[in-house]
Amino acid sequence: MHLIIAPIPTDDEQHWDKLFEQGLARLDEASRTKIKRYHRKEDAWRTLLGRLIVVTLFATKGVKREDLSLCFTSSNKPFILPPEAADTRIAFNISHDHMLVVVGYETDTYDELCLGVDMMHVKLPQDTTLESFIDILTDSLSPKELDDLRSSLKKDPPGATLKHIFWIWTFKEAYTKAIGQGLGFELNRISVDPSALTIQIDGSTLTGYEFMMFEVKFHGPGSDIQNYQGVLAKRLKDNKTPVRIRRKIGEWGEPYRWADSVTTWGVVTQTKYYGLGLGQTDF
Numbered sequence: 001m002h003l004i005i006a007p008i009p010t011d012d013e014q015h016w017d018k019l020f021e022q023g024l025a026r027l028d029e030a031s032r033t034k035i036k037r038y039h040r041k042e043d044a045w046r047t048l049l050g051r052l053i054v055v056t057l058f059a060t061k062g063v064k065r066e067d068l069s070l071c072f073t074s075s076n077k078p079f080i081l082p083p084e085a086a087d088t089r090i091a092f093n094i095s096h097d098h099m100l101v102v103v104g105y106e107t108d109t110y111d112e113l114c115l116g117v118d119m120m121h122v123k124l125p126q127d128t129t130l131e132s133f134i135d136i137l138t139d140s141l142s143p144k145e146l147d148d149l150r151s152s153l154k155k156d157p158p159g160a161t162l163k164h165i166f167w168i169w170t171f172k173e174a175y176t177k178a179i180g181q182g183l184g185f186e187l188n189r190i191s192v193d194p195s196a197l198t199i200q201i202d203g204s205t206l207t208g209y210e211f212m213m214f215e216v217k218f219h220g221p222g223s224d225i226q227n228y229q230g231v232l233a234k235r236l237k238d239n240k241t242p243v244r245i246r247r248k249i250g251e252w253g254e255p256y257r258w259a260d261s262v263t264t265w266g267v268v269t270q271t272k273y274y275g276l277g278l279g280q281t282d283f
């Protein structure tokens with residue numbers, strides 16, 4: 001399993017518009033239509049960047065954009081079937097929040113739909129306390145998750161409880177995205193203990209999945225430091241294999257030079273956005 005993380009542009013400089021148009025031209029018609037419908041530029045960038053990274057991935061495997069067709073399941077999970085000539089099958093899944101976009105992928109996969117990834121900016125929503133945030137999420141939590149969070153409120157520092165909430169949330173979403181149902185799956189059927197590294201569905205221990213927990217510290221504009229947490233989930237071929245959960249904290253490789261796939265003009269972006277300790281990592 002691999003992850004690519006990239007930041008969206010944060011200023012209004014004109015060169016971003018040029019890059020945006022060039023990126024758009026590299027995508028399929030359905031993606032272009034979706035992206036153009038967004039009112040907010042940052043929403044458009046998030047979808048553009050996620051899909052552009054996917055196209056670039058296939059390009060590195062020698063598959064041309066013209067030979068790619070982005071398909072969607074009935075619950076809208078995107079996937080790409082390999083062209084007949086391709087010698088690898090790639091599974092991918094995309095998530096984005098605030099300023100970052102993440103793509104989880106695996107080459108030589110047995111199933112294009114086996115991955116799910118979710119990543120979130122770790123922050124209390126506005127006008128919310130930890131207590132009220134937990135209350136808001138109650139319907140999506142299992143009874144054990146709720147007990148664990150309430151006891152964490154009493155004994156742990158607030159930062160630890162906040163992280164606990166976001167681990168639970170990103171585990172649930174990564175799992176539901178791996179099964180392809182997204183929020184169509186009732187989230188309170190899933191019960192996660194991020195400390196014991198266990199996950200149950202409808203009260204039974206889950207098997208046949210692998211999970212990777214990851215954290216990113218992103219240096220945004222000015223002195224703004226943003227923390228992100230995420231989980232990458234993979235449905236295994238053998239559904240009896242015991243679940244394996246690993247953590248990958250703060251080990252990021254070379255920054256991912258996505259702009260290079262669009263234009264050679266990437267030098268400017270390199271100094272501005274690439275020295276951020278983000279990039280690609282392998283598990």
Ligand SMILES: CC(C)(COP(=O)(O)OP(=O)(O)OC[C@H]1O[C@@H](n2cnc3c(N)ncnc32)[C@H](O)[C@@H]1OP(=O)(O)O)[C@@H](O)C(=O)NCCC(=O)NCCS
Nearest residue numbers: 047050075076077078094095096118177180181182183184
């Ligand atoms: C998928 C879903 C959980 C996304 O949640 P989110 O936290 O808001 O967004 P994320 O940033 O983590 O993920 C968004 C990306 O997930 C991918 N995605 C969309 N639907 C997906 C699904 N069903 N399964 C897996 N991935 C999906 C897309 O790539 C999307 O990004 P893009 O449109 O910009 O390319 C949510 O939109 C959802 O539940 N959708 C499906 C609901 C549905 O259609 N139900 C009908 C059942 S019949």
